[in-house]
Amino acid sequence: MKTLGPNDLEQIASTTLGHYNRSAEGFREGTRDHDVSQNIDALLRHIQGTAPFTVLDFGCGPGRDLQTFTRMGHIAVGLDGSERFAQMAREDSGCEVLQQNFLELDLPSERFDGIFANAVLFHIPRQELPRVLGQLHGALKPGGVLFSSNPRGENQEGWNGERYGSYHDLEAWRELLTAAGFVELEHYYRPAGLPREQQPWLASVWRKT
Numbered sequence: 001m002k003t004l005g006p007n008d009l010e011q012i013a014s015t016t017l018g019h020y021n022r023s024a025e026g027f028r029e030g031t032r033d034h035d036v037s038q039n040i041d042a043l044l045r046h047i048q049g050t051a052p053f054t055v056l057d058f059g060c061g062p063g064r065d066l067q068t069f070t071r072m073g074h075i076a077v078g079l080d081g082s083e084r085f086a087q088m089a090r091e092d093s094g095c096e097v098l099q100q101n102f103l104e105l106d107l108p109s110e111r112f113d114g115i116f117a118n119a120v121l122f123h124i125p126r127q128e129l130p131r132v133l134g135q136l137h138g139a140l141k142p143g144g145v146l147f148s149s150n151p152r153g154e155n156q157e158g159w160n161g162e163r164y165g166s167y168h169d170l171e172a173w174r175e176l177l178t179a180a181g182f183v184e185l186e187h188y189y190r191p192a193g194l195p196r197e198q199q200p201w202l203a204s205v206w207r208k209t
Contacts, residue, residue, distance in 0.1 A: 004125055012164040013101050016123055017081050019162035020061075024084035028062040036118055036149075038192060040068060042205050043114050043147035046185050053113035056139065059120025060097065063089030069116075070095060077112070103128055107139040114145045119201075122150040126157055126166045133180035140208045146182060148173075149190065152202040170202060182206035 004012070020027065047053050052074045057066050060078030062085055069076035070093060078089045078097035086099035100106060102124055115136055124132050136146060153167020168176070174184060185207055189199035 020082040021084045046145045056112045056115045058117040063093040066093035066095045117148045144208045146206045149203040
């Protein structure tokens, strides 16, 4: 892969966010009933200490999972780069929601017990991931837990329509997370109960060391 310059990164962010801003209503309706309880449980069961936990829903979209964490009694904070998603998430969940471009994060230090990054980190170009993962690491309390789920691939990246994506296999993802200071707790493929070739999602859970 060629090195992406500042103009390339700006185009990746603005085009991808533009797509989500334009399709926000349809995205909310299309994903409202997605069952990600397996992923939420995977994050929460590894967090140590006494609930309620403070959870950052990184790439919260319209706020579906913010509402779930809140109903469970936790303190949920959302973050999304899309202006429309951030607005929807605030209105639908009543939670604090940060609107930040993933490539220009400004996160609080050691605030969160857990970070829920469901179907989002694949939008970050491979060359920028070590920096972004380091920022997520810094936002977690000592011993905090990061959950991620991404479409798996063979370490290729590029445009898929108006959205940019970077698709990793397990070994490459492990290398990235380990280098960022995380220890693997578990991984699994989704949807559950299907043959591997019908499981496009790689989910993994990591502890900050």
